[in-house]
Amino acid sequence: MPRLADMKLTPFLLFLAAITCANAAPLKINGSTTVNLPVAEAAEILRAERHLDIQVDTQGGSSGGISMLAEGSVQMGMSSKPVSAEDQEKYPQCRFHSIHIGEDAVALIVSKDVWDNGVRALTKAQLKDLYEGRVTNWQQLGGAHSQRIAFFNKEPGRGTWEVFVHWLYGSPKNAPQVSFPEVGGNEETRGKVATTRGAISQLSASWADGKSVFALALVGEDGVAVQPSAENIASHKYPLSRPLFVLTNGEPTGDAKVMADFLLSERGQSLVEKHGYLPLNALVK
Amino acid sequence: MAALLGVFAWQSAPVWTQEGLGYITGTKWFYRQHEFGALPLIYGSMMVSAVALVLAGPLGVGAAICIAEYLPSRARFAVKIPIELLAGIPSVVYGLLGALLLRDWVYKTFANFEPLSGDTLLTAGILLGIMLLPTIVTLTDDALRAVPAAQRRAGRALGLTQAEVIWHISLPQAQRGIGAAFLLALGRALGETVAVFLVVGRQDNMLPSNLFSLEPLLAAGQTLTSKLGGSEINIAYGDPLHWGAMMGLGLLLLSLTVGSALVGTLKRSGDA
Amino acid sequence: MRKAKDVFCAALTGTCLLTVLGIVGGLVFAILSRGWPALRLSFFTEQIRLVGAAGGIFWNLVGTGILLGTALLASAPIAVGLALLGRVYLRSERARRWLRVGLYTANGLPSIVFGLFGFIVFVKWCGWGKSWLAGGLVLAMCMLPTVTICLMERIAAVPARYIHAAAALGLSEAQIVWSVLLKQSWGGLVVGSLLGLARAAGETAPIMFTATIFAGATLPKGIVESPVLTLPYHIFTLAQDSFAPGVDAKLWGSALVLLGLVFSMSLAALPSRLLHHEEAHV
Numbered sequence: 114m115p116r117l118a119d120m121k122l123t124p125f126l127l128f129l130a131a132i133t134c135a136n137a138a139p140l141k142i143n144g145s146t147t148v149n150l151p152v153a154e155a156a157e158i159l160r161a162e163r164h165l166d167i168q169v170d171t172q173g174g175s176s177g178g179i180s181m182l183a184e185g186s187v188q189m190g191m192s193s194k195p196v197s198a199e200d201q202e203k204y205p206q207c208r209f210h211s212i213h214i215g216e217d218a219v220a221l222i223v224s225k226d227v228w229d230n231g232v233r234a235l236t237k238a239q240l241k242d243l244y245e246g247r248v249t250n251w252q253q254l255g256g257a258h259s260q261r262i263a264f265f266n267k268e269p270g271r272g273t274w275e276v277f278v279h280w281l282y283g284s285p286k287n288a289p290q291v292s293f294p295e296v297g298g299n300e301e302t303r304g305k306v307a308t309t310r311g312a313i314s315q316l317s318a319s320w321a322d323g324k325s326v327f328a329l330a331l332v333g334e335d336g337v338a339v340q341p342s343a344e345n346i347a348s349h350k351y352p353l354s355r356p357l358f359v360l361t362n363g364e365p366t367g368d369a370k371v372m373a374d375f376l377l378s379e380r381g382q383s384l385v386e387k388h389g390y391l392p393l394n395a396l397v398k
Numbered sequence: 399m400a401a402l403l404g405v406f407a408w409q410s411a412p413v414w415t416q417e418g419l420g421y422i423t424g425t426k427w428f429y430r431q432h433e434f435g436a437l438p439l440i441y442g443s444m445m446v447s448a449v450a451l452v453l454a455g456p457l458g459v460g461a462a463i464c465i466a467e468y469l470p471s472r473a474r475f476a477v478k479i480p481i482e483l484l485a486g487i488p489s490v491v492y493g494l495l496g497a498l499l500l501r502d503w504v505y506k507t508f509a510n511f512e513p514l515s516g517d518t519l520l521t522a523g524i525l526l527g528i529m530l531l532p533t534i535v536t537l538t539d540d541a542l543r544a545v546p547a548a549q550r551r552a553g554r555a556l557g558l559t560q561a562e563v564i565w566h567i568s569l570p571q572a573q574r575g576i577g578a579a580f581l582l583a584l585g586r587a588l589g590e591t592v593a594v595f596l597v598v599g600r601q602d603n604m605l606p607s608n609l610f611s612l613e614p615l616l617a618a619g620q621t622l623t624s625k626l627g628g629s630e631i632n633i634a635y636g637d638p639l640h641w642g643a644m645m646g647l648g649l650l651l652l653s654l655t656v657g658s659a660l661v662g663t664l665k666r667s668g669d670a
Numbered sequence: 671m672r673k674a675k676d677v678f679c680a681a682l683t684g685t686c687l688l689t690v691l692g693i694v695g696g697l698v699f700a701i702l703s704r705g706w707p708a709l710r711l712s713f714f715t716e717q718i719r720l721v722g723a724a725g726g727i728f729w730n731l732v733g734t735g736i737l738l739g740t741a742l743l744a745s746a747p748i749a750v751g752l753a754l755l756g757r758v759y760l761r762s763e764r765a766r767r768w769l770r771v772g773l774y775t776a777n778g779l780p781s782i783v784f785g786l787f788g789f790i791v792f793v794k795w796c797g798w799g800k801s802w803l804a805g806g807l808v809l810a811m812c813m814l815p816t817v818t819i820c821l822m823e824r825i826a827a828v829p830a831r832y833i834h835a836a837a838a839l840g841l842s843e844a845q846i847v848w849s850v851l852l853k854q855s856w857g858g859l860v861v862g863s864l865l866g867l868a869r870a871a872g873e874t875a876p877i878m879f880t881a882t883i884f885a886g887a888t889l890p891k892g893i894v895e896s897p898v899l900t901l902p903y904h905i906f907t908l909a910q911d912s913f914a915p916g917v918d919a920k921l922w923g924s925a926l927v928l929l930g931l932v933f934s935m936s937l938a939a940l941p942s943r944l945l946h947h948e949e950a951h952v
Contacts, residue, residue, distance in 0.1 A: 138895070173632030180635070184636075186800075271629075290428040290431060308505070461683065461686040489875075490905050528693055559673070561675050561678070585778040585779075592906060626786065631789075631879065651783060656775060
């Protein structure tokens with residue numbers, strides 16, 4: 114009966130908390146699940162070592178981070194896409210300050226049977242056809258035999274989705290009206306693609322493990338297929354590379370500054386790398 | 399309750415003034431283009447609930463008949479305990495079971511019908527059906543027990559078999575109560591959020607051309623609640639029309655559930 | 671022929687019942703077998719580490735405890751008030767009936783509606799942001815009908831002769847209410863609260879916009895912007911976004927703990943309910 118014990122402990126702990134931690138408000142962070150991984154681990158370290166009070170949440174993905182930062186309900190946002198002019202327009206009062214902490218890429222991942230069917234790369238035009246529902250069979254996209262396409266779209270507000278349509282259509286505003294089954298978090302996406310025949314979705318490249326889900330190469334205008342490999346992301350040869358940010362309203366101060374500095378430090382950057390993203394020093398300047 | 403209705407009505411006002419009744423009959427929901435049509439969501443909610451009731455209804459009533467008409471009272475207690483427990487399983491746990499086990503099962507079992515994935519209206523319906531069982535069993539059992547035992551004895555004394563007593567005496571008298579059980583269960587089904595959210599696929603604008611076709615059951619869909627529980631709430635806040643449209647869904651959901659719960663309750667208490 | 675039908679009917683309904691029981695058993699087994707390996711003492715005493723892949727659920731349990739405690743404290747007095755209103759102070763049968771109907775209807779309202787209401791009123795209008803108090807109050811709204819109904823039924827069961835005796839002894843109405851009605855029926859409040867808490871403990875939809883975040887909250891230090899971690903939201907988040915392979919065991923472990931919590935509260939309420947033949951308005 115852990116709960117009973119807790120109920121009895123609560124007033125006592127509340128009292129303890131009241132006398133020991135009467136100091137500053139916690140640092141609140143919200144946003145992208147992609148950026149969350151290194152940031153949440155950094156928060157764990159800072160909590161243990163520097164006794165900072167940090168709360169991390171991932172409501173609404175990158176847009177959730179941006180809107181909650183602008184409304185002042187968090188002090189730091191996490192975003193897997195750059196703050197756009199539209200965002201700034203929507204929140205004119207907020208002075209977005211973006212801190213680049215690493216680089217990631219949006220990969221188009223497919224299930225094993227699609228990979229085995231011989232689909233290894235797609236062109237921009239093919240992706241447009243797929244997104245707008247003009248093709249529904251992998252055979253139309255280079256598959257050896259007939260196989261239905263099951264496209265899972267990232268839900269609106271996710272940085273991954275915005276990066277994808279930004280590349281495809283220039284801006285989320287220009288993206289055509291489509292309705293597909295929607296997926297949210299990264300694991301949900303990977304799980305659904307891995308267990309569904311003919312599946313494809315957009316997912317952070319670091320999640321494509323090459324065992325259950327496979328990242329497709331993208332064919333550029335010159336006809337060369339570019340893999341979402343570390344080198345190609347670093348050199349931005351892979352077109353869906355994206356920077357990862359933490360955001361503050363104006364220059365970071367106080368605990369937010371501690372967090373930002375930590376993320377840029379060697380240890381922070383090693384966390385970025387640990388979770389499959391490129392640290393800043395790997396980028397080709 | 400009035401406060402609830404009031405708040406939702408007031409918050410959703412922008413969408414009613416802007417879109418009028420087209421909001422309910424509209425078939426397209428594209429929030430970036432400020433196009434809000436709630437019909438596919440209402441359809442999704444209705445289909446999911448219908449599947450749940452079709453599955454849980456006969457099973458639940460059958461089980462309740464067994465409990466009320468056949469079992470001795472000691473055995474009844476023993477059986478009612480696990481059913482009570484079933485009622486207590488939190489919806490998020492159902493959602494977890496659905497997302498990790500049921501969707502794969504549906505995907506494999508109905509492979510012949512080529513569902514695009516395991517996230518379908520049917521998956522959500524089955525999951526909801528299990529969740530509704532305790533409601534239906536318990537309320538039907540109550541309704542059957544409210545039928546005076548003397549009538550059953552009289553029936554038996556006239557030479558009716560037990561099955562005939564159930565069919566001609568108990569069930570007709572418990573009809574109102576059973577109807578109420580279905581209505582209350584319907585309210586539950588319409589309002590369930592988290593479990594449905596995890597298995598329904600969340601695909602907007604899935605309105606089939608033929609409303610009574612069974613085909614869409616094996617496609618993904620979106621319900622009023624899965625929309626409300628999703629990330630759009632965070633995006634919508636701050637945009638009066640979009641927020642109004644979301645709250646309009648809340649108002650629709652509230653009216654539907656209040657309606658079914660109210661009628662169900664009146665039916666029940668009229669019986670007692 | 672009639673005989674055959676009779677047997678068939680018994681067999682059919684019996685099969686239905688066995689199926690239902692089989693479903694219960696299957697579900698509990700599915701969770702138990704997957705969640706059991708995660709249950710160690712450290713799972714209860716450590717905080718989340720590595721985004722759910724390591725550590726335990728200590729603060730989630732504390733947070734759920736805080737929400738339930740708040741909900742209990744907020745709902746109990748109102749439930750007593752409403753129950754007395756329905757049983758004692760409302761004279762007209764019509765009004766009583768409408769109060770009952772209202773309560774039963776409110777019991778059937780979806781919890782997400784309460785959640786959105788809480789989001790609009792507490793989080794936005796009151797400007798609390800995500801707060802344990804908002805969540806506690808929303809959960810209190812969810813459980814209020816159950817508590818009130820249980821209490822009302824128990825008050826109705828107090829024998830009329832007790833009241834007549836008390837009145838004959840010259841007790842005032844307030845005294846009768848306090849020392850006869852409430853004294854005799856406080857068990858209904860306990861049972862109702864247990865049932866309500868069992869429901870509230872597992873709710874996710876009402877608290878996800880109002881009170882709970884995924885990681886980092888410990889003890890609230892005020893009201894504004896003071897979220898807590900909770901067990902149901904932990905499961906909800908990890909079910910969509912388990913970040914690493916180690917999460918699976920922790921996830922099922924959390925589900926098992928939540929189930930245990932809910933079951934123990936419903937079971938605690940059960941004997942007394944069966945004794946009093948209270949209907950399960952679930």
